Amino acid sequence: MAVLRASNLAKSYKQKKVVIDVSLEIRSGEIVGLLGPNGAGKTTCFYMIVGLVQADHGRITIDNQDITPLPMHGRARKGIGYLPQEASVFRxxxxxxNIMAILETRKSMKRAEREAKLEELLAEFHINHIRDSMGMALSGGERRRVEIARALAMEPAFILLDEPFAGVDPISVSDIKQIIRHLRDKGIGVLITDHNVRDTLDICENAYIVSGGHIIASGSSAEIFGNQQVKEVYLGNEFRL
Structure with missing residues (x-):
């Protein structure tokens, strides 16, 4: 079982401490949420793990191998996939x-292997019927499926999803939740940060709540929901799953 671990992360901007000593971990076949109020530091934490932001302090490791110095593309080669909030398909x-463009970066694969992997991904994510559609013509749900299929083209051990439920209708949210569970069942570790608290907690085995740059709570959805401090600073007393 692979483990992606962030240890004692810290980040400051212009002497303002945004993230203070944050530690978390994601294991193979586990869905983990990283949640918190706006300005709490969760996005900065997420970006430090992805490699978009360099940590001032702390380490990122995969199975105890330090990947902290690696840029985003270097971390991708070590097994970290990333799905940004913004549309990332080539329109x-x-x-x-779109999928083949990613497969062609895998120089160790032969052409026949790339073609076979393409067909596998088109079938797995039920997008074979739109294989010839242009990126600009896709619905929000279709686009998310294509983006996740592209991320899986690199066969990552972990995939980090930034606002996967943003900009899609309720039917597509349900569809994306099903896809995320499918990733978990394939043995992929999934880290989600999203403003859609209800749907994120619904699919997570574990979640971390960030407030004021600190982890103030972690545990199952039920444990998070029952935490009084989380209610006071984030969920409110009227929140229901």
Whole structure:
């Protein structure tokens, strides 16, 4: 079982401490949420793990191998996939070519292997029927499926999802939750940060709540929901799952 671990992360901007001694971990086949109020530091934590922001202090490791110095593309080669909040499909490429563009970066694969992997991903994420559709023509739910399929083209051990439920309708949210569970069942570790607290907690085995740059609570959805401090600073007393 692989473990992606962030240990004692800290980050300051212009002498303002945004993240203070944050530690968390994601294991293979586990869905983990990283949640908190706006300005709490959760996005900075997430970006430090992805490699978009350099930590001032702390370490990021995969199975105790230190990947902290590596840029984002270096971490991708070590097994960290990333799905940004913003649309990341190539608008003027077909679904097929969007996925193939990623597969072609895997120089160790032969052409026949790339083609086989492409067909596997198109079938796995139920997007074969739109394989020739252009990126600009996709619905929000279709786009998310294509983006996740592209991320899986690199066969990551972990995938980090930034606001996966943003900009999609309720039916698509349900669809994306099903896909995330599918990733977990494949043995992939999933880290989610999203403002959609209810749907995120619904699918997480474990969650961390960040407030004031600190982890103030961690545990199962039920444990998070029952935490009085979390209610006071984040969920409120009227929140229901």
């Amino acid at each position: 003027k490429l077909s679904v097929r070519d």
